[in-house]
Amino acid sequence: MLNRRRLIAAAAGILLAPGPICRAAWAQGGTPALTQSWPTRFVRLVVPFAAGGPTDLVARVVSDRLSALWGQQVVIENRGGAGTNIGAELVARAKPDGYTLLLASSTQAINRSLYRTLGYDVVADFSPIAQLCTASYFVVVPSASPAKSLSDFIAYAKERRGQITFATPGPGTTPHLCAEVLKRLAGIEMTHVPYRGAAPALGDLIAGRVDMSFMSGFVLPNIGSGQVRGLAVSTAVRSPAAPDIPTVAEAGVPGFEVGGWYALVAPAKTPPEIVHKINVDTVATLGEPQLKAKLEQIGYIVMSSSPEELATLIKTEIARWGQLIKELGIVVGD
Numbered sequence: 001m002l003n004r005r006r007l008i009a010a011a012a013g014i015l016l017a018p019g020p021i022c023r024a025a026w027a028q029g030g031t032p033a034l035t036q037s038w039p040t041r042f043v044r045l046v047v048p049f050a051a052g053g054p055t056d057l058v059a060r061v062v063s064d065r066l067s068a069l070w071g072q073q074v075v076i077e078n079r080g081g082a083g084t085n086i087g088a089e090l091v092a093r094a095k096p097d098g099y100t101l102l103l104a105s106s107t108q109a110i111n112r113s114l115y116r117t118l119g120y121d122v123v124a125d126f127s128p129i130a131q132l133c134t135a136s137y138f139v140v141v142p143s144a145s146p147a148k149s150l151s152d153f154i155a156y157a158k159e160r161r162g163q164i165t166f167a168t169p170g171p172g173t174t175p176h177l178c179a180e181v182l183k184r185l186a187g188i189e190m191t192h193v194p195y196r197g198a199a200p201a202l203g204d205l206i207a208g209r210v211d212m213s214f215m216s217g218f219v220l221p222n223i224g225s226g227q228v229r230g231l232a233v234s235t236a237v238r239s240p241a242a243p244d245i246p247t248v249a250e251a252g253v254p255g256f257e258v259g260g261w262y263a264l265v266a267p268a269k270t271p272p273e274i275v276h277k278i279n280v281d282t283v284a285t286l287g288e289p290q291l292k293a294k295l296e297q298i299g300y301i302v303m304s305s306s307p308e309e310l311a312t313l314i315k316t317e318i319a320r321w322g323q324l325i326k327e328l329g330i331v332v333g334d
Contacts, residue, residue: 038098038274042073045264047103048087049169050080050197054135054218054298058262059103061294062132065285080196083111083172083332085118092120096267098274102126106260107173109317113325114172114332122318127275128310129264130282133300136259137178137214137234139248143226144208150231150251153212154186162189167201167210170194171332174260175214177321178234180328182214185253202228216260217241217299234258241299261303261317263310279307 045063049055056078063074079087084107094100104126112122139150147153157164168176171194183190193210195201202219204210206227214234220241223230232251233239235258248256264282266275283304285291292302305313 038277039070039072041099042075043070043098044077044100045074045103046077046079046087046091046100048079048081048084048107050195050199051076051078052199053169053197054216055103055105055262056197056199057218057298058132058295058300061291062264062282062285065288065291066281069281069285078197081170083107083114083170083176083194085111085115085120088122089119091265091267092125094267096127096270098266098270098278100267101129101278102265104263104265105174106317106321107170109314110174110177110321110325111172112318113322114330116331123311123314125268126265127268127270128307128314129266129275130279130286130307131261131263131303131305131310131313132282132286133295134259134261134303135174135216135300136239137175137216138219138223138239138242138245138299139182139212139231139234140205140215140219140223140228141212141231142205142208143229145211145229147231148229150246150248150253153231154188154252157186157188157190157211162191164188164190164212165193165210166190167193167195167205167213169198169201170196174258175216177324177328177330178214178258179212180330181256181258181324182248182253184328185256220297220299239299240301241297261313262300263305263313265310275307 045059047056047059059076063076067074079090088102088108091100091102108122111118141147141153147156166179168179179190198215201213202215205213219228222228230242230245232248233245234248236247238245238247286302286304295302
């Protein structure tokens with residue numbers, strides 16, 4: 001039986017603390033010859049979710065600026081499915097030349113403990129490049145839902161006794177874990193309905209075919225237009241993009257605190273000179289006021305890092321999520 005105190009302790013602190021912006025420079029100065037000629041053609045950025053969702057949105061905002069900086073197109077390739085594992089494995093097996101990158105997220109850290117088997121190693125098969133931003137997740141319900149608050153929703157779910165459904169962008173994603181934590185802490189039962197990305201999940205939520213979902217800030221325009229209703233936000237503090245929406249803890253579930261992150265990684269053994277160049281250019285791009293404003297408008301907080309800082313973050317997140325998943329008793333796959 002799940003121990004409530006242990007679950008709260010495991011869930012607390014999942015949202016990553018801000019990391020310092022990388023201002024690394026070569027110790028001896030100068031730019032290695034390899035990076036002077038890179039890139040000479042388009043760079044493929046694999047997004048392991050369907051087009052139109054939050055991960056895709058982050059990828060396109062960042063890739064547009066990198067394309068302009070490099071003079072070569074950064075091409076988005078959406079490879080959704082299997083809780084991001086299809087896209088992640090594709091990049092893990094790609095040639096380590098800097099021309100194939102992965103838009104990674106907290107889901108990769110989750111999958112290390114969630115799946116019995118994976119076709120790749122979350123740590124050994126990738127070269128960390130840079131963190132991009134952190135994300136909070138909003139509890140949203142259809143506009144026709146009788147729930148006007150999170151407390152209303154919990155009471156409604158208890159009345160329906162397991163007939164409530166929740167949509168996610170796939171098994172093992174951060175929104176999936178958010179819902180599992182809510183189920184345990186609030187003492188409710190819900191049925192998981194996984195999709196290949198957040199965009200199709202949102203479509204069914206708007207239509208009322210599912211009862212609830214945790215979604216990142218890309219859903220804020222839909223909340224503003226009244227297509228869906230925002231009940232709470234997953235993080236310890238309210239989102240600057242939606243200050244009127246209370247936190248889950250404020251709304252009646254003490255101890256709930258979950259957040260996510262996005263980052264760039266490359267296949268393992270990518271030349272360090274190329275990793276360094278992508279990191280420096282990405283950090284510079286993230287510092288642009290217009291780009292920061294675009295991400296903040298949809299609920300993301302820019303958070304850049306060095307490759308070493310990102311590597312530490314990933315390992316820390318694997319440990320944190322591993323503890324939580326063990327408490328929840330969740331396993332996906334064979």
